[in-house]
Structure formats: C-alpha cells, structure tokens
Amino acid sequence: MAEKQERLPFREAAARTRRGLSIWWKTAPEVLVSGWAREGVDALAPYLPLYFTAGLVNAIAGGGDVWLMLWALLAAAAAAAGIQAAVHCWDDAMRNAHQWPAWSRIFFDKLLSMDFCGIDDPKNQALLTQIEQLRNWSGWGLNRVYRVSAEALGSLCRVLGALALSVSLFTLPVPAGSPLAWLNHPLCLAGMAGLLAGSVALSAKLANEAQGYWDRYDGTAGNRGFSFFYFIAMRERHRAADIRTYAQDDFLEDAARQDMKSETSFGPNSSVGRAGRGPMGLLSAASGVVSQAFVGAVYLFTGLKALGGAFGVGSVTQYVGALAGLARGLSDLLEQVGALRTNAGFLKFTFDFLDIPNSMYQGSLTTEKRTDRKYEIEFRDVSFRYPGTDTWALRHVNMKFDVGGRLAVVGENGSGKTTFIKLLCRLYDPTEGEILLNGIDIRKYRYDDYLALFSVVFQDFKLLAQPLGSNVAAAEEYDRARAEECLSKAGFADRLAELPRGLDTCLYREFEDGGVEVSGGEAQKIALARVLYQDAPFIVLDEPTAALDPEAEAEVYTKFNDIVEDKTAIYISHRLSSCRFCDEIAVFDRGRVVQQGNHDALVETPGKYQALWEAQAQYYQKNEE
Numbered sequence: 001m002a003e004k005q006e007r008l009p010f011r012e013a014a015a016r017t018r019r020g021l022s023i024w025w026k027t028a029p030e031v032l033v034s035g036w037a038r039e040g041v042d043a044l045a046p047y048l049p050l051y052f053t054a055g056l057v058n059a060i061a062g063g064g065d066v067w068l069m070l071w072a073l074l075a076a077a078a079a080a081a082g083i084q085a086a087v088h089c090w091d092d093a094m095r096n097a098h099q100w101p102a103w104s105r106i107f108f109d110k111l112l113s114m115d116f117c118g119i120d121d122p123k124n125q126a127l128l129t130q131i132e133q134l135r136n137w138s139g140w141g142l143n144r145v146y147r148v149s150a151e152a153l154g155s156l157c158r159v160l161g162a163l164a165l166s167v168s169l170f171t172l173p174v175p176a177g178s179p180l181a182w183l184n185h186p187l188c189l190a191g192m193a194g195l196l197a198g199s200v201a202l203s204a205k206l207a208n209e210a211q212g213y214w215d216r217y218d219g220t221a222g223n224r225g226f227s228f229f230y231f232i233a234m235r236e237r238h239r240a241a242d243i244r245t246y247a248q249d250d251f252l253e254d255a256a257r258q259d260m261k262s263e264t265s266f267g268p269n270s271s272v273g274r275a276g277r278g279p280m281g282l283l284s285a286a287s288g289v290v291s292q293a294f295v296g297a298v299y300l301f302t303g304l305k306a307l308g309g310a311f312g313v314g315s316v317t318q319y320v321g322a323l324a325g326l327a328r329g330l331s332d333l334l335e336q337v338g339a340l341r342t343n344a345g346f347l348k349f350t351f352d353f354l355d356i357p358n359s360m361y362q363g364s365l366t367t368e369k370r371t372d373r374k375y376e377i378e379f380r381d382v383s384f385r386y387p388g389t390d391t392w393a394l395r396h397v398n399m400k401f402d403v404g405g406r407l408a409v410v411g412e413n414g415s416g417k418t419t420f421i422k423l424l425c426r427l428y429d430p431t432e433g434e435i436l437l438n439g440i441d442i443r444k445y446r447y448d449d450y451l452a453l454f455s456v457v458f459q460d461f462k463l464l465a466q467p468l469g470s471n472v473a474a475a476e477e478y479d480r481a482r483a484e485e486c487l488s489k490a491g492f493a494d495r496l497a498e499l500p501r502g503l504d505t506c507l508y509r510e511f512e513d514g515g516v517e518v519s520g521g522e523a524q525k526i527a528l529a530r531v532l533y534q535d536a537p538f539i540v541l542d543e544p545t546a547a548l549d550p551e552a553e554a555e556v557y558t559k560f561n562d563i564v565e566d567k568t569a570i571y572i573s574h575r576l577s578s579c580r581f582c583d584e585i586a587v588f589d590r591g592r593v594v595q596q597g598n599h600d601a602l603v604e605t606p607g608k609y610q611a612l613w614e615a616q617a618q619y620y621q622k623n624e625e
C-alpha cells in the first residue's frame with residue numbers, strides 16, 4: 001500500500017474538503033464551531049491591545065490623556081485575554097468531548113454496517129491501517145479538514161483586522177513641505193503593496209516547498225513497523241510470556257532500531273529526516289527570513305512617515321504590528337491552501353474506505369417465525385472461493401439438514417468446515433450454487449432476520465470485558481433469571497455462585513480492577529450459555545473446544561447435545577470421536593463432501609471417515625488401556 005501523494009487540482013481538493021467538512025458538520029458540529037471561534041478570536045485578540053498601546057505611546061509623546069489611554073489599554077488587554085481563555089476552555093471541552101468519539105463513530109459506523117466479507121478483505125483492512133497511520137503520523141485525513149478550515153478562518157480574520165488597523169498608514173500624508181513628503185507619492189504605496197505581495201508569495205512558496213517533502217514522503221511501511229514494535233509487540237500482555245521465554249527482547253529492540261534507521265521510518269535517516277537537516281530546514285528558514293525582511297521594510301516606511309510628521313510615534317507600533325499580521329495572515333492563508341491540497345490527496349483513502357459498497361444482495365422476505373422450528377436448509381451445488389484467491393475452498397457441496405437433527409461436520413484442518421458455516425450464516429455468499437431456506441434462496445430474506453436464526457460459537461469466539469450477564473445476553477438489559485439458567489445449563493453454576501457480584505461481575509480487567517480473568521474452559525461455558533440464551537433454531541459449534549483434549553471435547557459436545565432440546569445443532573470438529581453421537585455426519589475433504597451417513601455406517605465403509613477414524617482411534621485406545 002505504498003501509494004504516494006498526488007498534487008490535486010484546487011477544484012478537486014476543495015470538493016473533497018467540502019465533503020470532509022460536511023461529514024464533520026453532520027457528526028460533531030460543535031467541534032467545528034468551537035474550533036472556528038478559537039482561531040478567529042486568537043487572530044483578532046492581539047489587535048485590541050496593539051491599538052491601545054499605539055494610543056498610549058502617542059498620548060505620552062504628544063501630550064494626550066495618558067491615564068485614560070493606560071486604563072483603556074489595560075481593559076482591552078484584559079478583555080482580549082479573558083475572551084481568549086474562555087473560548088479556549090470551550091473549544092478544549094468540545095474537542096475532548098466530541099472530536100475522537102466523532103472520528104471513531106464515522107469509522108465504526110462504517111465498519112459495523114459493512115458486509116462481513118468487506119471486513120474480512122485484507123485490502124479494506126490495509127486501507128483502514130493506512131488511514132490510521134496517516135492520522136497518527138502527521139495528522140493527515142479527516143481531522144486535518146477541520147483544522148485547516150479553522151486555521152484558514154483565523155488567517156482571514158488576521159488579514160481583515162490588519163487591514164482595518166493599517167489603512168490610515170497609507171491615507172495619512174506626510175505634511176507638505178517636509179523633506180519626506182515624497183513618501184506620499186503613489187509609487188511608494190505601490191512599492192509597499194508590491195513588497196507585501198512579493199514577500200507573502202515568496203515566503204508561502206518556500207514554506208510550501210518545505211512542506212512538499214512531507215507530501216513526497218511515504219512513511220507508511222516505517223510507521224507500521226514503528227507501531228508494531230513499540231505499541232504491539234512490546235506492550236501487549238499476551239505477548240509478554242513469549243518475549244520472556246524466547247528472550248525476544250534484544251531481537252525486538254534490534255528490529256525496532258533497524259526500523260527507525262529505515263528510509264521510510266520517522267528516524268533521522270528517513271528521507272524526511274534527512275530533508276529536515278538539509279533542504280527542507282533551509283526552505284523553512286528562508287521562508288521566515290523573507291517574512292522578517294518585509295517587517296524590516298515596514299519599519300523603515302512607517303518610521304520615515306512618522307519622522308516626516310504623518311502620525312505620532314506610537315502609531316509606528318500599530319502599523320508595524322498590523323502589517324506584520326497582514327503578511328503573516330496572507331502567507332498562512334496560502335500555506336493552508338497548500339495543506340488543504342495535500343490533505344485532499346490523503347482524504348482519498350478515507351473516502352475510498354467510507355465508500356466501500358456493500359455488495360451482498362439484501363432481500364426483503366421475512367423468515368417465518370415458526371414455533372415448531374420447521375426450518376429446512378439445503379446447500380445446492382455450492383462452490384466458494386474467498387475473494388482474491390483462485391482456489392476453491394468449497395466445491396459442489398450438496399446437503400440438506402434434518403430439522404431438529406444433529407449434524408456433524410468433520411474433516412481435517414483446512415478441509416472447508418468453517419467456510420461451510422460462514423456460508424450457512426451468510427457471512428459470505430456462494431460463488432456458485434445456492435443455499436435455500438424452506439425452498440427459497442437465502443439471499444432473498446432480510447439479512448438480520450436470516451442471521452437471527454443462528455447461534456454460533458466460532459473457534460476464535462471472543463467475550464467482551466463487560467459484566468458476565470451482558471455477555472450471556474449480548475445486551476445491557478436482560479432477563480437475569482434466564483441468564484442464570486443458561487449459565488447453569490452450560491455448567492457454569494458453581495463458578496457463578498463463587499463470583500462476588502454474580503452476573504454483574506465484569507469479565508477481564510480492562511475496565512475494572514475487580515474483573516475476573518476466566519480460563520479458556522470457563523470462557524467456553526459462557527459462550528455456550530450465550531448460545532442458549534439467544535434461543536435461535538439453529539445452533540452451530542465450530543470447534544470452540546479446540547483447546548481441550550479430544551475426550552473433554554467429546555464430553556462437552558455430548559453434554560451440550562442434551563441441552564439443545566429441539567433445536568437443529570451442527571457440530572464441527574476435526575476429531576471424529578467428538579461427533580459420533582450425531583444422526584448425520586458429513587465428511588469434508590479438500591472442500592468437498594466426500595461421505596455422509598451415521599457413525600456406524602461410515603466406520604464400516606472404506607473411505608476417508610474410516611481412514612481418519614483408524615488414525616485417530618489409536619490415540620483413544622491407548623488412553624483407554
């Protein structure tokens with residue numbers, strides 16, 4: 001994903017920025033408004049004391065009312081500081097409360113509404129990583145949109161304020177007869193305006209050239225390495241045991257150091273690091289020098305006009321401050337236009353992500369809520385390839401489930417069992433063939449409705465660091481008696497009785513010091529209770545017991561079988577012994593269903609099942625002896 005930055009035409013950049021702003025406006029308008037107010041006030045506030053300082057110095061030099069001006073200056077300075085502080089507090093509060101939650105909401109809403117296959121697609125994951133890297137690396141992306149808009153508004157205010165304070169510099173003439181009266185000549189005015197325009201343009205150009213080194217710098221790979229070594233590998237507690245037992249610390253630190261030395265990292269050897277010591281640093285410095293040279297020229301011009309008697313000496317401060325502000329405001333504005341264009345290029349990743357289409361067909365039929373649970377599912381010549389691969393994970397699968405029956409799906413690792421379940425639960429749609437529910441293609445049903453028919457415990461199921469009861473019910477509000485009953489059926493009753501806060505006990509310690517760390521076996525029981533609580537007509541257990549030994553797995557499966565009552569249960573395992581109690585066993589081999597029948601028949605028939613059974617039986621026989 002090492003895509004480099006393109007420089008966009010202004011119109012296109014503005015359109016993307018507008019879209020970014022409208023996303024912010026819809027998600028967190030308060031952040032936009034407070035950010036704009038902050039930059040506007042910051043730009044204008046310094047002009048207030050500047051104006052009164054000039055008045056005070058003029059009063060001292062020219063015999064005006066010094067005390068009045070002094071009090072006015074103090075009041076203006078206090079008012080400016082007070083307003084600034086209040087607006088900063090408001091903006092900080094708005095940003096803390098809304099900026100990150102809004103950013104997350106924008107992306108999580110998209111993730112949560114995306115087809116599962118979209119989330120599973122490595123391309124989309126890489127896109128999201130790219131967006132996060134750019135944000136962490138130098139704030140590019142959606143956040144920059146709102147910052148640039150606020151800064152541009154601030155610059156505009158600075159320019160307008162400066163113009164208001166400096167108009168009289170050009171309109172007040174040096175009295176005729178003064179040797180400096182030539183300063184009134186229109187050419188002098190034109191010269192100052194030209195100097196202003198030239199220095200602003202040159203300083204902004206130099207600053208943008210310096211910024212261009214960032215545009216051309218693709219630090220994604222280095223940043224990914226940096227994040228991995230410092231934030232993942234060294235920090236995650238489930239890696240700590242490996243790091244210690246394999247003494248990986250030196251290895252990791254070396255790898256991290258190497259990453260820092262790489263061309264694409266943040267380190268001093270990266271292209272941007274080298275540029276900072278060389279041309280990029282020089283360009284930034286030159287930009288500053290040009291701005292200051294203009295301020296020098298302004299000092300000369302205003303100083304001479306004051307000397308010629310056009311205005312009091314105090315006004316020199318005002319004009320110099322205002323024109324310096326004008327130059328800064330204009331060059332900032334130009335820089336912000338540059339940043340806006342650079343950022344619009346990076347926004348492409350954000351919009352590519354937000355625009356990922358949901359390609360799965362969304363039907364409108366409702367599944368019949370049958371109390372007799374008479375649902376019939378049929379796989380009709382189903383074949384499937386994962387997106388981006390050209391090998392078939394499933395090939396020509398035909399199968400019908402007995403309603404209320406017990407189906408076992410067995411086969412070696414990689415034979416397609418989990419893929420079969422993912423298709424059954426419509427996490428993916430078949431590449432060829434169709435899956436029917438009560439004779440109708442499952443694509444024609446409403447997606448939520450169809451999914452509600454299944455309770456699945458996947459191999460890598462995850463519980464949340466939330467109260468036990470909420471984990472079981474998958475909801476904050478739930479029926480406590482039912483949650484307890486399900487936990488008890490799943491074999492968790494004794495442990496539940498020991499927990500000081502019962503169903504309210506938080507799992508894990510991410511959020512609560514008093515949270516409990518449940519073992520793998522206990523987590524499984526909670527996951528099974530979750531299945532029972534959901535009370536869906538189809539229950540699928542996809543080897544959630546893989547960490548157990550074969551006999552313990554067989555015991556869990558058989559026991560679970562007793563409590564699922566009239567539901568249709570599908571058990572997946574690569575251990576044949578776990579599923580021998582099932583009415584129907586489908587044997588998968590390299591994506592195909594190669595045999596189907598009950599245990600007794602299959603074990604007598606020469607074929608894959610018999611071969612696997614004999615290979616695995618040696619182990620059980622040894623155990624039994």
Ligand code: ADP
Nearest residue numbers: 120386389393412413414415416417418419420
């Ligand atoms: P099983 O559950 O029997 O162990 P799977 O259904 O997980 O097997 O895998 C079947 C085949 O599909 C394997 O070759 C596996 O490598 C491939 N596969 C599984 N998941 C993905 C995926 N997300 N992307 C690409 N290929 C996959």
